[in-house]
Each structure stands twice: as C-alpha cells, then as structure tokens.
Amino acid sequence: MRPRLVPLLLLALAVQIGVTSDLRLLGAVAEPLLLVAAAVGVLGGGQKGAAAGFTAGLLADLLLHTPFGLAALVFTIVGFMAGQMADLIVRAAWWLPVLTCAVASGAGVLLFAVTGATLGFTHFVSPDLLRIVPVVAVLNGLLAIGVVPAVRWALVEPGLARSPVG
Amino acid sequence: MAISRRTGRSRFTLVILVLTSVTLITLDFRGDGGGVFDRVRSGALEVLGPMGDVAAAVVSPVGDVFGALVNYSDLEAENDRLRDQLAEARGAALRAADTERELEELGDLLDLDFAADIPSVAARVVSTGMTNFEVTVEIDRGSDHGVAEGMPVVSGQGLVGRVTQVAPSRSVVLLLSDSTFNVGVRFTGSGDVGVAKGGGQGEDLSVDLVEADTDAVKGELVVTSGLQQSVFPPGIPVGTVLSSELPPGGLQREVSLDPVADLRRLAFVKVLQWTGNR
Numbered sequence: 001m002r003p004r005l006v007p008l009l010l011l012a013l014a015v016q017i018g019v020t021s022d023l024r025l026l027g028a029v030a031e032p033l034l035l036v037a038a039a040v041g042v043l044g045g046g047q048k049g050a051a052a053g054f055t056a057g058l059l060a061d062l063l064l065h066t067p068f069g070l071a072a073l074v075f076t077i078v079g080f081m082a083g084q085m086a087d088l089i090v091r092a093a094w095w096l097p098v099l100t101c102a103v104a105s106g107a108g109v110l111l112f113a114v115t116g117a118t119l120g121f122t123h124f125v126s127p128d129l130l131r132i133v134p135v136v137a138v139l140n141g142l143l144a145i146g147v148v149p150a151v152r153w154a155l156v157e158p159g160l161a162r163s164p165v166g
Numbered sequence: 167m168a169i170s171r172r173t174g175r176s177r178f179t180l181v182i183l184v185l186t187s188v189t190l191i192t193l194d195f196r197g198d199g200g201g202v203f204d205r206v207r208s209g210a211l212e213v214l215g216p217m218g219d220v221a222a223a224v225v226s227p228v229g230d231v232f233g234a235l236v237n238y239s240d241l242e243a244e245n246d247r248l249r250d251q252l253a254e255a256r257g258a259a260l261r262a263a264d265t266e267r268e269l270e271e272l273g274d275l276l277d278l279d280f281a282a283d284i285p286s287v288a289a290r291v292v293s294t295g296m297t298n299f300e301v302t303v304e305i306d307r308g309s310d311h312g313v314a315e316g317m318p319v320v321s322g323q324g325l326v327g328r329v330t331q332v333a334p335s336r337s338v339v340l341l342l343s344d345s346t347f348n349v350g351v352r353f354t355g356s357g358d359v360g361v362a363k364g365g366g367q368g369e370d371l372s373v374d375l376v377e378a379d380t381d382a383v384k385g386e387l388v389v390t391s392g393l394q395q396s397v398f399p400p401g402i403p404v405g406t407v408l409s410s411e412l413p414p415g416g417l418q419r420e421v422s423l424d425p426v427a428d429l430r431r432l433a434f435v436k437v438l439q440w441t442g443n444r
Contacts, residue, residue, distance in 0.1 A: 010217075017218030021296040027367040028298050046176040054183040061190075062210035063296055065330060065338075068203040069190030076183045080176065109298060116299065119191070123345040124299050128366055132298045 004154035005040065005052060012036045012147075013059045020139075028132045030139035031105060032147070033060045037075045038104035039144060039151040041082030042097045048155070053079025066116055074115055078108040097148045102141030106133045212333040215304060218293060280389075280401050281320065285439040287311050291432045292336070301344040301367050303327075303432060308335045316397055318438045324403030324426035325349065325390060326435050337437070341429050342404070343369060350391040351404050356381050359391045362404055362423060368430070371405050373421040382410035382421050399440050 012032040020030040033056040041049020056079075057072030064071060082104040089096050110133050113124040194203045287307050295302035307313050309332050319326045319339045327347065331338035340347055347364040351373060360376040376382065386407045392400025405423030412419050 011221075013214065014217045014221035016296050017214055018221035018223075018293060019218075021218075021294050024294075024367070029296065031298075046173075047179045050176070050180045050183050054187065057187070062207055063214065065300060065302075067191045068194040068207075069187045072190065073184060073187035076180065076187060080180045083176065113299065119195070121299070126345070126366070136298065 002048075002155055002157065004156070005036075005055075005151075008150060008154045009033070009036055009052070009056055009059060012056070016060075017063065025139060026131055026135050027128070028135035028139070030143055031109065031136055032140075032143060033057070033071075034075055034078060034105050034108045035101055035140045035143055035147055036151065037079040038082040038101045038108065038140075039097070039147050040155070041079040041084075041104070042086040042100045043148070043151055044083070044155045045086070046080045046083030049079030049081075049083040050076050051079070053077070066121060067119055070116060070119065071112070074108055074112045077111065078104050081107070098141060098144040101144040101148065102137045105140035106137030109133050109136045207331065208333045211304075211331060211336050211338065212308075215292065215333075215336045280324070280403065281318075281399055281438055281440070284399060285312075287313055287437045287439065289313075289337075289435055289437060291435060295338075301341045301347075301364065301429075302330070303339050303341060303435075305337050305339055305435060305437070306335065307437065308333045308337050310334045312439055313337050313437050314439075314441070316441070318398045318402065318440055319435050320402060320438060321427045321432060321435050323428065324405075325398070326427045326429065326432065328397065329437060339435070342371065342425060342427075343367060343429055349398055349404060350393050350396045351388045352391040352400075353380060353382055353407075354387045354389060355383060358382075359393065360421065362388065370408055371423040371425060373423060374418070376419040376421050378412055378417055378419055380410075380419055380421075382407050382419065384409065387426075388423055399438065 012035070016030075016032045020032060023029065037049060037053035037056045040052035044052075053075035054072050057069075057075030060071035060075065061068050082100060085100050085104065086097070089100070110129065113129055113132075116124040289305035289307035289311075291303045292306050293304045295304075305313075305319075313329055313332055315329055315332050317329045319328060325342055327339045327341040327344070329337050330340045341364070342349065342362070343364045343366065345364050345366050349362050350359060351362045352359050358377055358380040360373040360380075362371045362373045365372055373388070384407050388404050388407065390396070390398040390400055390402040390404060392398060403426045405425045408422045408424045410419055410421045
C-alpha cells in the first residue's frame with residue numbers, strides 16, 4: 001500500500017468518528033472509510049482497492065459492534081469491485097470516478113447489511129435500507145468530489161513527478 | 167498477457183484478504199480470541215475518541231453549514247424557539263441561551279425524581295454513532311469513573327439506553343431507539359406489563375406482549391417494569407403511549423410509544439451504577 005494512503009485513511013477515520021457521525025441526512029450518515037476504499041479501487045485498480053479496503057475495514061471494525069472482520073470483508077470486496085467497474089470506463093470525464101465511488105458506496109452499504117444479516121444481525125435488512133443506501137451513495141458522491149483528487153495524490157509514488165494512475 | 171497477470175494478482179490478493187477477514191469473523195464469533203477483540207476495541211475507543219474530537223473541532227464550521235442544509239426544517243423550528251428565548255432574555259447572546267439549556271438539563275439530572283437511591287455517574291455526550299445500523303452515542307466517562315457494561319443510562323426525562331462498550335475514560339451507549347434494544351415496561355395506569363423495542367433511528371418504540379384487554383390510553387406514561395432478570399431498575403420513565411390498537415382476531419394489543427427522553431438532543435446523561443436482577 002502507498003505510504004501516502006496511511007494518513008489519508010487515518011483522516012477518513014477521524015472524519016467518520018468526529019464529523020460525519022453527527023451529520024445525518026434522513027437518518028443516514030456518510031461512510032468516508034468506505035469511500036476511500038472505493039476511490040483507491042477506481043483510481044488504482046482492483047488489487048490496490050482490495051488492500052485499501054481491507055485496511056479501511058479493519059479501522060472501521062475497531063469502532064463497530066458487529067463481528068470483527070465484517071467491515072474488512074465488505075470493504076475489501078468493494079475496493080476490488082470498484083477497480084473492476086473502473087476498468088469498464090472508457091471515457092475520461094472527471095465525474096465518472098465520482099459517480100463510480102457513489103455507486104460502489106451504496107453497493108457497499110447494501111452488502112454490509114446483507115452479510116451482517118447472514119451472521120445474525122437480521123435487523124440490518126429492513127425497509128430502512130431503501131432510504132440508507134441512496135443517501136449514503138449521495139453523501140459519499142458529494143465527498144468523492146474532494147476525496148478522488150486526494151486519493152489520486154496519495155497513489156503517486158513519492159519522488160515521482162506524475163501519477164501512474166487515473 | 168500483462169493484463170491477465172495483473173488480473174490474476176488482483177484476484178489472488180482478493181482471495182487472501184477475504185479469507186483473512188472470514189478468519190477474523192470466525193475467531194470473534196467463537197470467542198477464540200480470548201477477549202482480544204474486545205480489548206482492542208476498548209483501546210481504540212480510548213485512543214480514537216479524542217482524535218475524532220479534534221477532527222470535529224477543526225471541521226465544525228464546515229459541519230455547521232452542512233448541518234444547516236440537511237436539517238433545515240429542524241433548524242427553522244429551533245430558530246423559533248431560540249427567538250422566544252432571546253426575547254425573554256432581552257438580548258442575551260445566542261451562546262448564552264444554549265448554555266442555559268445545557269445547565270437546565272444538568273439541573274434535571276441532579277434532581278432526578280426516579281432512581282434517586284441508585285449511585286450514578288454524570289457524563290457528557292461527546293459524539294453520536296458512526297454507522298448506519300446502530301443507534302449509539304459516546305460519553306466521556308468510562309471504567310475509571312465506575313461505568314461498567316450493561317449499566318442503564320438516563321437523562322433528566324427518563325431512560326436513554328444502556329452501556330454496551332467501556333474504555334477507561336469513554337463509553338458507548340446503545341440508545342433505546344436501536345432496533346436491538348429491549349426493555350421490560352409497565353403501563354402506569356393499568357399496571358400491565360410488556361416489552362418495549364426500539365424501531366430504529368428517529369422511529370417510535372413498539373411494545374410487544376401486551377394483553378388484549380390492557381387499557382392503554384393515549385398519553386399514558388410507561389415505565390421500566392424492573393421484573394426479575396430485568397437489566398433496568400423499576401420506575402424509570404420510558405415513553406408515553408402514542409397509539410394502541412387490537413388487530414381483528416389478535417391476541418395481543420399493538421402499542422407504540424414516544425420516548426420521553428429527547429434522544430436527538432442529548433447533551434448530558436447519567437449512568438446508573440445498577441447491576442441488580444442479574
């Protein structure tokens with residue numbers, strides 16, 4: 001994993017604990033850690049996305065009350081799948097990575113709920129998901145406007161003038 | 167060729183990380199970690215909590231703008247209330263009005279007319295839960311102050327929730343609106359009992375196991391029953407009856423409650439150091 005991703009992940013964690021958790025839209029909150037995992041996948045490919053997702057998920061697991069490793073599992077898959085989705089993008093428009101991050105975030109929340117339900121947290125799958133998934137996608141999409149350039153910066157190898165990605 | 171090698175590496179990484187995650191989940195589920203995960207989470211709560219406070223302080227101006235946008239209707243109502251307060255205080259500053267409200271809340275806490283004989287720890291709510299699937303808040307008191315897992319948490323109005331995670335100087339409180347929260351309750355009018363359950367963020371509580379002939383009147387106060395095996399002492403206000411219906415052919419009444427504690431505006435709470443009935 002790129003060294004610059006470490007402070008970015010820690011920043012996402014701090015923002016998730018101290019900032020976004022207090023800002024609810026229709027009862028749902030943004031997921032900055034999930035967003036960073038998705039953004040790394042989109043800009044750096046499936047392998048980097050999976051690794052960043054696993055790390056981000058472990059950080060999220062520290063603060064959840066679900067089985068340890070559940071967020072790591074879901075974020076890993078989201079990071080990888082975001083990389084696969086990005087491979088399908090042929091047109092280079094600034095908003096495509098942002099849109100992909102938004103879709104991947106919504107899918108990640110849905111996957112977290114379904115996986116949690118299979119592990120006994122059956123209340124995760126409820127009609128509320130119809131509200132939570134699109135709200136998280138929208139909030140993370142808005143955050144992605146700032147996070148995507150930050151991840152693009154983080155994926156540059158220190159010392160290199162140009163990014164090999166994005 | 168290079169692309170297929172890269173794809174192969176990606177898939178190999180994915181499989182390894184998925185297997186590692188599944189192993190962690192299995193270890194936590196089976197308790198094979200010997201409480202390691204609980205200790206790690208407790209340590210993380212202690213270290214990362216203050217980190218979140220710093221982030222909140224730094225980003226609060228941005229957050230205020232966002233909060234104003236997403237909570238516009240709530241803010242309008244609050245503005246009306248604050249305007250009234252402002253008029254009463256004849257030009258007192260906005261921050262002073264807010265501080266006054268917090269002081270009032272603290273005063274209520276110090277003068278609880280329920281659970282008065284149970285030792286307690288006053289705490290400040292420092293943040294709300296960070297996920298979309300749990301309704302929790304974090305408080306600034308932990309095991310160093312006598313807080314333990316399972317202890318009931320109240321505000322000046324009534325029941326707020328129970329402690330689910332404890333670090334030396336911080337704790338996490340599961341609010342009674344969480345879908346997994348259950349509490350035995352008693353209707354103050356009839357004395358009949360039931361089990362109140364959370365309905366999720368911002369939703370009403372529902373009461374199960376209520377006899378069909380129970381006379382639950384709209385506005386009636388419902389308190390904790392404190393029956394045997396209950397994790398809550400008796401007599402703590404939980405909510406007031408919003409609706410009560412007997413479905414056609416039903417054996418149990420369907421009752422919904424409005425929580426008496428304002429769970430969206432918690433500033434101070436009290437942890438009751440109560441471990442009875444367990």
